[in-house]
Amino acid sequence: MPSHSAAERQALADALTEAGPGAPTLCAGWTTTDLAVHLVVRENRPHLRVAGAIAPLREWSQRQEAAVAGRPYPDLVSTFRNGPARTSPFALPKVDGLANLLEHFVHCEDVRRAGEGWAPRKLPSDRQAAIWKNVTSPFVKALMRRSPVAVSLQVPGGEPVPVLRREGPGVVLRGEPGELALYIFGRKDQAQIEILGPEDAVARFREAPMRT
Template identity: 45%
Template sequence: MPRYARAERAALADLMLDLGPDAPTLDEGWTTRDLAAHLVVRERRPDAAGGILLPPLRGYGERVRLRTAGRPWPELVGQVRRPPVWSPLSNPLTDELANTMEFFIHHEDVRRARPGWQPRDVPAGLAVRLWRSAALLARTTARRFPADLLVQAPGHGELTVGRGGDRVRLVGSPGELALFLSGRQRVARVQLDGPPTVAERLRTARLGL
């Protein structure tokens, strides 16, 4: 069975080593070192990883991330590349589900922060998994958008979310939709149709978990 999460992880680790710890990413204010530390904490420090989603734990989680970021760069990237098998997020039973979109998006966070980037072709199986993740993102992050949002991935499926009213249509490949719906609207290569003011509101909305 293809291991898309493992492949995206390996490609990201290779790119990080190639670019070094101070390369920019799409995550505002973060370098590749910051991103690598985030990924290590997410998988290896469940006591601190809760701060990613839970505001009361955010301060503690950030302190742990900053300490983690101070490790030697090869060691830090090595921990990104080789996750612990005991982690709830990276063990053989959960890795594909928990990490395929996570590492695809963060791989693109590094790729698309560089000049001259171009979208890449992804394997058909990876596109299927990214569409499932994009559809889930649409249902969770755009469900309160003040319009009918029709999300379409040609060849994969479509769904409608939002509170109704004006209609906006968002069309793209599964990977581009995953990037858009995770808050990377400015770099996602998608087609957005609808009333200009509503479409612009979607382009600038705070999306993502």
């Protein structure tokens, strides 16, 4: 049985194929083509991003990435669908589970929800549970650090789980794990969640910048 991240990989590849090249996404300034290039470079040539941050290597890195961007769109999507090269760190099972599930899920929704007539996907309960494990991890908790108020996450019917502690009244974000992930990763307008708490705390939280 494929892993949850592998299932989301196929869903993202399907969404990219259906949308076609040059279609809008929820990633600011990125089309589906830009997103496909990002996904291929991220998995198969991650050293290019490292090189891009080093001044003497920046021009070389940009040329290499431009070469990837010049590949036909179906080829980019197919490369991503087939998974990373065996030599890629993302091919390691533990890395895949930790680094790819939210990456694939969020970007799949970036493609789907940029179009019209979308509706939330009905994910299997075990995949929602895997996403919940990720959104309550220390890494994702760090994405909430800009909030001026305390934050807890809650799934429908569950108990609130604190992810950021602050003095004074805080807020509770309530929704399905996937929707919470979208909100935490900056997709505020599309994530279907409730923000519960005192009016002032909710207002201050809504004004806080989130990851984009």
